[in-house]
Amino acid sequence: MNAKSDRQISRRQALQCAAATSAAAAVSVSSDTVANPASETASSLIRDENAKAGATDWQLTRVRADRPGGVRSSAIEGYCSRQSVRAGESIDIMVSTDPPQEFIIEIFRSGYYGGRGARRMVQLGPFQGRTQEVPSRGERQLRECRWDPAVTLTIPDDWPSGVYLGRLTTTSDASGFGYWQNYVVFIVRDDRPxxxxxxxxxxxxxxxxxxxxxxxxxxxxxxxxxxxxxxxxxxxxxxxxxxxxxxxxxxxxxxxxxxxxxxxxxxxxxxxxxxxxxxxxxxxxxxxxxxxxxxxxxxxxxxxxxxxxxxxxxxxxxxxxxxxxxxxxxxxxxxxxxxxxxxxxxxxxxxxxxxxxxxxxxxxxxxxxxxxxxxxxxxxxxxxxxxxxxxxxxxxxxxxxxxxxxxxxxxxxxxxxxxxxxxxxxxxxxxxxxxxxxxxxxxxxxxxxxxxxxxxxxxxxxxxxxxxxxxxxxxxxxxxxxxxxxxxxxxxxxxxxxxxxxxxxxxxxxxxxxx
CATH class of the missing domain: 3.40.50.880 (Class I glutamine amidotransferase (GATase) domain)
Structure with a gap:
């Protein structure tokens, strides 16, 4: 990842980051290869993207549910303002930490990447987190959060379509138990044939x-x-x-x-x-x-x-x-x-x-x-x-x-x-x-x-x-x-x-x- 992509960016600042330099090697394939699986006229975008270096660390390492049998991890959690977004458009990432503590967001694109499964696109933060309100059940049992954004991310023009995971990681030890992690997820879409x-x-x-x-x-x-x-x-x-x-x-x-x-x-x-x-x-x-x-x-x-x-x-x-x-x-x-x-x-x-x-x-x-x-x-x-x-x-x-x-x-x-x-x-x-x-x-x-x-x-x-x-x-x-x-x-x-x-x-x- 080059220096521009690694820069840290503060709250509400629009972001642009350059893609990593393409590796020279072609995408590796396993024994189930069939000759010429893609059409001859197909774009090389996905092949070129997957020739770039994958991340060695993109999964969640330290996670916990608040209680046995529960689904929530309130130490750090978040969501995005849109299900999908095009390059050049912006998306808000909402985050809550309990107790309040600093955190970073690393954005990864999921894919093959030589078997590693994801590429690190950018790191955002650190941000000062705070505990945001859990909404009570509304009409028809609706739970609808109205959290303030931690950051607004403008999708760079060179981010290809894919499923993107934002890994949330606390950086301070306010909980007394070390760092905690969670994901947000969004889709980058495009309009190309x-x-x-x-x-x-x-x-x-x-x-x-x-x-x-x-x-x-x-x-x-x-x-x-x-x-x-x-x-x-x-x-x-x-x-x-x-x-x-x-x-x-x-x-x-x-x-x-x-x-x-x-x-x-x-x-x-x-x-x-x-x-x-x-x-x-x-x-x-x-x-x-x-x-x-x-x-x-x-x-x-x-x-x-x-x-x-x-x-x-x-x-x-x-x-x-x-x-x-x-x-x-x-x-x-x-x-x-x-x-x-x-x-x-x-x-x-x-x-x-x-x-x-x-x-x-x-x-x-x-x-x-x-x-x-x-x-x-x-x-x-x-x-x-x-x-x-x-x-x-x-x-x-x-x-x-x-x-x-x-x-x-x-x-x-x-x-x-x-x-x-x-x-x-x-x-x-x-x-x-x-x-x-x-x-x-x-x-x-x-x-x-x-x-x-x-x-x-x-x-x-x-x-x-x-x-x-x-x-x-x-x-x-x-x-x-x-x-x-x-x-x-x-x-x-x-x-x-x-x-x-x-x-x-x-x-x-x-x-x-x-x-």
């Missing part, structure tokens, strides 16, 4: 976020599935409350646990990828400039405008990869935050599913809801089934399909533990050209059998839509620093698997036209 647009599932991160004390769309006294609770992006992300207790999830949402392995793997192989948040897909404009749209990880909560945008890009010829499970399950309308910023509050407005029995069942059990979305099966290729929580093996059904080329898989061959924590099933029988490429049984709750289905169907312009039917697809692509394998209901993925890697290469190469 790219091969791949990777959508982060940050609506779902926020829906499950229980900061500060069991406050999410699932924790209302009326029950855990109704339309009663609002959640705000104006609050820190607490420790992720399900599947495992990964300390790296303090402040980082579900990025490091469910989504980072895919971004890491794409950048490892030089794919031309750019990133966006759920809120960036309210129109089709961004994705229409790309060849592939990817839904990643746990992508449960979609504003109806997202659904309409993805329909439009599919019909315009963009390929869709749902490398995700439980996707497009709940209509989640946005509204403005307390100061008029767009897309800062959401809630569970109602089920997707049209007139399908699963949507009707959800309404019978948990409704009435104010919204109803279309049948997601005609977009994804399969539906959210009920019940859906569990795990199982991913079993090949059509080994002759081109997506299995080079995997050596035969009908009935299984990839252990790949299906879970949630999945899709019940594909529409009248969707033209739909093929079931993998199928099997997951054990809901570890005991009750439920059928899942992975599918592919053709789009109208020689494109296609693939549904992997599992939140855990990217768990078998890579095992980057800062990531832990999840487990649920006595089932777990095993980590990098050359068959999953080859299937994903085959899908992407076909989608971007490099074969």
């Amino acid at each position: 790219a091969d791949i647009l990777l959508q982060c599932s940050d609506n779902t991160w926020q829906a499950y976020n229980q900061w500060p004390d069991g406050d999410s769309v699932y924790t209302h006294p009326k029950g855990n599935q109704g339309p009663w609770a609002d959640v705000s992006f104006d609050r820190p992300y607490g420790l992720y409350p399900q599947i495992f207790e990964n300390p790296q999830t303090f402040g980082s949402g579900e990025w490091l646990c469910f989504e980072f392995p895919l971004g890491y793997w794409l950048e490892q192989h030089g794919y031309d990828v750019t990133y966006c948040s759920n809120s960036d897909m309210l129109t089709p404009d961004r994705a229409s400039k790309c060849k592939v749209f990817i839904s990643n990880g746990h992508d449960e909560y979609w504003d109806i405008r997202q659904f309409q945008s993805v329909q439009q890009i599919r019909d315009a010829g963009v390929n869709l990869l749902f490398l995700s499970g439980n996707s497009v399950c709940w209509v989640s309308p946005y509204r403005k935050g307390f100061d008029g910023r767009d897309h800062r509050i959401l809630f569970r407005g109602g089920p997707y599913g049209g007139d399908h029995r699963w949507a009707e069942q959800r309404e019978r059990e948990h409704g009435p809801f104010p919204h109803r979305g279309p049948d997601e099966g005609y977009l994804i290729g399969a539906r959210n089934v009920d019940p859906v929580n569990g795990g199982g093996d991913w079993v090949c059904a059509r080994p002759e399909h081109w997506m299995f080329e080079g995997t050596g898989m035969k009908r009935g061959d299984a990839i252990p533990g790949l299906v879970g924590w949630e999945y899709h099933g019940d594909p529409p029988s009248d969707l033209p050209g739909l093929e079931v490429v993998a199928e099997g049984t997951a054990l809901q709750g570890g005991t009750n059998p439920q059928q899942w289905t992975a599918t592919i169907y053709p789009g109208p312009k020689n494109n296609f839509v693939f549904n992997a039917s599992t939140i855990w697809w990217c768990q078998d692509l890579a095992s980057p620093p800062g990531h832990w394998l999840p487990w649920s209901h006595w089932s777990r993925p095993h980590g990098p698997d050359d068959r999953v890697q080859r299937i994903t290469h085959n899908l992407l190469r076909r989608a971007i036209g490099s074969q």
Whole structure:
């Protein structure tokens, strides 16, 4: 990092910093390489970015919850004023320390970087921290912080699109126990044409976020599935409350646990990828400039405008990869935050599913809801089934399909533990050209059998839509620093698997036209 990037910057000062000098070496790749994975016309931006030196220290080292079983770490915590931001735009970073003490903020871009997983972009501070107010529960159980910013960061023009982590670290010993750490997370987006647009599932991160004390769309006294609770992006992300207790999830949402392995793997192989948040897909404009749209990880909560945008890009010829499970399950309308910023509050407005029995069942059990979305099966290729929580093996059904080329898989061959924590099933029988490429049984709750289905169907312009039917697809692509394998209901993925890697290469190469 050069001297300009290392400078410390005081509160509310706009920032510009130069990128580090590119290293001469090309990006390293592992044994799952497929020749020429990126298209010949692709931008070299991601390859050049990942040739730069990665950080040797970017993870959280000293973290703690305030109490056993809690999700909050009040020694230092924060959030950002926007889900995503372009280069040249500004974002506020809000921080609270308890007790008041000095802290610094280090900004890292997550990626491959020779296997290190992130690059240090700038250090900010030190700042004098103070304890900021925890809001009481408002109408519809809303917790909406109104903290003062520690700093306003103007994104330098040479910061590429990606998922950025701001590591918060106390520098004084006011607590008497040494330093403490936490993250904030934000996305840098761009408008350039790219091969791949990777959508982060940050609506779902926020829906499950229980900061500060069991406050999410699932924790209302009326029950855990109704339309009663609002959640705000104006609050820190607490420790992720399900599947495992990964300390790296303090402040980082579900990025490091469910989504980072895919971004890491794409950048490892030089794919031309750019990133966006759920809120960036309210129109089709961004994705229409790309060849592939990817839904990643746990992508449960979609504003109806997202659904309409993805329909439009599919019909315009963009390929869709749902490398995700439980996707497009709940209509989640946005509204403005307390100061008029767009897309800062959401809630569970109602089920997707049209007139399908699963949507009707959800309404019978948990409704009435104010919204109803279309049948997601005609977009994804399969539906959210009920019940859906569990795990199982991913079993090949059509080994002759081109997506299995080079995997050596035969009908009935299984990839252990790949299906879970949630999945899709019940594909529409009248969707033209739909093929079931993998199928099997997951054990809901570890005991009750439920059928899942992975599918592919053709789009109208020689494109296609693939549904992997599992939140855990990217768990078998890579095992980057800062990531832990999840487990649920006595089932777990095993980590990098050359068959999953080859299937994903085959899908992407076909989608971007490099074969």
